[in-house]
Amino acid sequence: MTSTDLTRRRLLDTAATLLCxxxxxxxxxxxxxxxVGRTTLHRYFPSRHDLLLALAEDAxxxxxxxxxxxxxxxxxxxxxxxxxVATAVLPLADELRFLxxxxxxxDLPEMVERWYDLSRPVDDLVxxxxxxxELRLDLPTAWVVDLFVAAIWAASSGISDGRIARRDAIKLxxxxxxxxxxxxxxxxxxGAR
Amino acid sequence: MTSTDLTRRRLLDTAATLLCxxxxxxxxxxxxxxxVGRTTLHRYFPSRHDLLLALAEDAxxxxxxxxxxxxxxxxxxxxxxxxxVATAVLPLADELRFLxxxxxxxDLPEMVERWYDLSRPVDDLVxxxxxxxELRLDLPTAWVVDLFVAAIWAASSGISDGRIARRDAIKLxxxxxxxxxxxxxxxxxxGAR
DNA sequence: CCTACATGGAACAGTCGTGTTCCACTAGAA
DNA sequence: TTCTAGTGGAACACGACTGTTCCATGTAGG
Numbered sequence: 427m428t429s430t431d432l433t434r435r436r437l438l439d440t441a442a443t444l445l446c447x448x449x450x451x452x453x454x455x456x457x458x459x460x461x462v463g464r465t466t467l468h469r470y471f472p473s474r475h476d477l478l479l480a481l482a483e484d485a486x487x488x489x490x491x492x493x494x495x496x497x498x499x500x501x502x503x504x505x506x507x508x509x510x511v512a513t514a515v516l517p518l519a520d521e522l523r524f525l526x527x528x529x530x531x532x533d534l535p536e537m538v539e540r541w542y543d544l545s546r547p548v549d550d551l552v553x554x555x556x557x558x559x560e561l562r563l564d565l566p567t568a569w570v571v572d573l574f575v576a577a578i579w580a581a582s583s584g585i586s587d588g589r590i591a592r593r594d595a596i597k598l599x600x601x602x603x604x605x606x607x608x609x610x611x612x613x614x615x616x617g618a619r
Numbered sequence: 620m621t622s623t624d625l626t627r628r629r630l631l632d633t634a635a636t637l638l639c640x641x642x643x644x645x646x647x648x649x650x651x652x653x654x655v656g657r658t659t660l661h662r663y664f665p666s667r668h669d670l671l672l673a674l675a676e677d678a679x680x681x682x683x684x685x686x687x688x689x690x691x692x693x694x695x696x697x698x699x700x701x702x703x704v705a706t707a708v709l710p711l712a713d714e715l716r717f718l719x720x721x722x723x724x725x726d727l728p729e730m731v732e733r734w735y736d737l738s739r740p741v742d743d744l745v746x747x748x749x750x751x752x753e754l755r756l757d758l759p760t761a762w763v764v765d766l767f768v769a770a771i772w773a774a775s776s777g778i779s780d781g782r783i784a785r786r787d788a789i790k791l792x793x794x795x796x797x798x799x800x801x802x803x804x805x806x807x808x809x810g811a812r
Numbered sequence: 813c814c815t816a817c818a819t820g821g822a823a824c825a826g827t828c829g830t831g832t833t834c835c836a837c838t839a840g841a842a
Numbered sequence: 843t844t845c846t847a848g849t850g851g852a853a854c855a856c857g858a859c860t861g862t863t864c865c866a867t868g869t870a871g872g
Contacts, residue, residue, distance in 0.1 A: 429848070450643060452829055463850035468831070562802045568782040569773075569791050570800050576773035580765040589761040598762050606799030607763050609755045622818070622870095645859055656820035661861070 434470055436460050438484050441477060446524045453477070482531040485522055486540050492518055498547035504555035505604055511548060512578055512599045519582035545571055570603075577603050627663050629653050631677050634670060639717045646670070674717070675724040679733050682711055691740035697748035698797055704741060705771055705792045712775035738764055770796050 440460035444451050453474060457467040471477035492514040500507055531537050552570045555561045561570065577599045584590040590598065633653035637644050646667060650660040664670035685707040693700055724730050745763045748754045754763065770792045777783040783791065 561800055572773040572777050576769040580769035584765050604799050604801045606797050607754055608797045658820055
């Protein structure tokens with residue numbers, strides 16, 4: 427039955443995109459945007475809450491897969507690994523926004539747990555890099571991770587608004603988070619091409 | 620008539636706090652949270668849209684005042700000025716979130732204009748710092764500003780979640796944005812204690 | 813005292829989103 | 843062709859929020 431699977435996918439994708447822009451969009455709008463009848467939407471997701479749940483589930487799966495595929499546990503220079511992670515996550519940032527806002531899902535402890543687990547590999551990566559002397563020791567690990575994530579976010583919306591070029595985004599994220607924006611600070615880092 | 624002014628202020632403050640947490644909160648909930656009757660709320664803000672408008676207006680005014688008070692146009696080292704700006708804006712970040720999301724205000728060109736104008740002083744500051752040789756020339760000015768704002772945002776939510784201490788926030792923002800998180804990169808910057 | 817004013821409770825109609833049911837249509841499989 | 847699964851349109855009841863009106867209360871100031 428790939429037919430139903432396709433419809434389901436299209437519904438999820440469309441809903442994610444639409445609810446990002448307007449988390450209060452009605453199910454009728456979602457259905458219309460997906461090009462299906464409201465009845466069909468209700469057949470796949472009986473209630474609005476079911477849709478949001480499936481949406482969160484789907485988004486979490488994608489990001490988990492992306493992070494995992496970037497092998498954050500690899501024993502390589504932190505710049506290399508962070509570049510892989512940023513590259514993997516950046517395209518998903520846009521679809522992930524509604525998790526931050528629309529979020530009628532945070533009452534499920536399982537979802538919250540998975541959300542926290544998402545950054546744990548990066549947390550460990552930062553900790554290891556600190557132990558190896560690659561990163562400053564005076565910064566809380568949580569802050570380094572938060573800044574990294576915030577930079578990905580900023581790059582994503584910067585791309586959407588046309589303020590920065592997509593092809594520069596990864597370099598900007600990793601380069602500026604690692605080395606900062608000050609001129610005199612980074613005589614090394616031949617990261618730039 | 621300070622009586623009505625006080626009621627209006629309380630309504631605005633309560634609404635801002637409440638709508639941040641749940642942008643779909645009903646007017647009845649807002650009124651109840653403010654400790655006034657729904658009728659009174661409607662007296663001050665005839666429609667929901669009017670409330671949102673006044674809310675956005677109020678928030679914009681605060682941030683504009685805060686940025687302006689931080690004198691971003693001052694001819695001082697960029698670190699000093701950015702510290703002032705971050706200090707001024709950070710406490711308002713939380714109340715400003717609903718502008719990002721709830722935002723049924725972005726159809727008014729005037730609001731969009733003021734929103735953009737908000738970062739312009741920082742834009743100019745970065746440009747001047749680049750011209751003075753304080754900042755890297757290979758980074759788009761927009762990106763530097765975006766990263767700075769993103770860091771403020773990250774710090775704000777980090778404080779809310781208890782991941783970082785409020786008293787460290789400003790240092791973390793300015794220090795890491797300017798100098799990055801890499802260990803070997805910043806032999807100068809005695810900013811850390 | 814009493815007038816003016818701000819308030820808030822109650823009730824109302826109108827609108828919108830939701831969830832459901834029923835029925836007709838279409839394409840592909842048997 | 844016939845059966846069937848997937849679909850979508852229409853209509854419905856229900857509930858929630860909104861915006862409005864009317865009226866009763868309480869309080870500060872003349």
